[in-house]
Amino acid sequence: MFLKTIRLNKLLPGVLLLTLLFFYDIFWVFYSTKFTKGGESVMVAVATGFEAPIKLLMPHLTSFNYPTTTCSMLGLGDIVIPGMYIGFLIRFGRYTAFLNTEKQPSSSPRNPYVCPAIAAYSLALFSCGAFLVIFNHAQPALLYIVPALLGATVIFGGCIHGDL
Numbered sequence: 001m002f003l004k005t006i007r008l009n010k011l012l013p014g015v016l017l018l019t020l021l022f023f024y025d026i027f028w029v030f031y032s033t034k035f036t037k038g039g040e041s042v043m044v045a046v047a048t049g050f051e052a053p054i055k056l057l058m059p060h061l062t063s064f065n066y067p068t069t070t071c072s073m074l075g076l077g078d079i080v081i082p083g084m085y086i087g088f089l090i091r092f093g094r095y096t097a098f099l100n101t102e103k104q105p106s107s108s109p110r111n112p113y114v115c116p117a118i119a120a121y122s123l124a125l126f127s128c129g130a131f132l133v134i135f136n137h138a139q140p141a142l143l144y145i146v147p148a149l150l151g152a153t154v155i156f157g158g159c160i161h162g163d164l
Helices: 011-035 042-049 077-103 114-135 142-160
Strands: 055-059 071-075
Touching: 011 042, 011 077, 011 142, 071 077, 071 114, 077 114, 077 142, 114 142
Parallel strands: none
Antiparallel strands: 055 071
């Protein structure tokens, strides 16, 4: 419902929002341990102690005693905010494809942003899961998602397609 209701109209607010949330997520997962009495990450404490529909739980499939109660969590913000940015890229890609078909009517309209954005998001989630298993420590998903999405935007939008 959030993605249908709130939309980005320009690239800059999306980039700023992702960048600020990138640093916010990193701070509360890694550096908040220095400011708490027990040395526990505030983000981990809130995510594990708060029962509400703000997180997705995924059981660890690498455990030798599967099924297990050990789960990884993905916050709703790790889905909704990148989804809002990808939604903008989809609309922008449709617009640029429409403009390109007006200039070159023989070319078929295709959106150059959809596949790279979805692939970047998927690769980022896979990387986050892999580093979670490797380091056995909570990982801020936006640490992987933001560089992947912004990198895909710059590479495919700026360098390859020439839209930026």
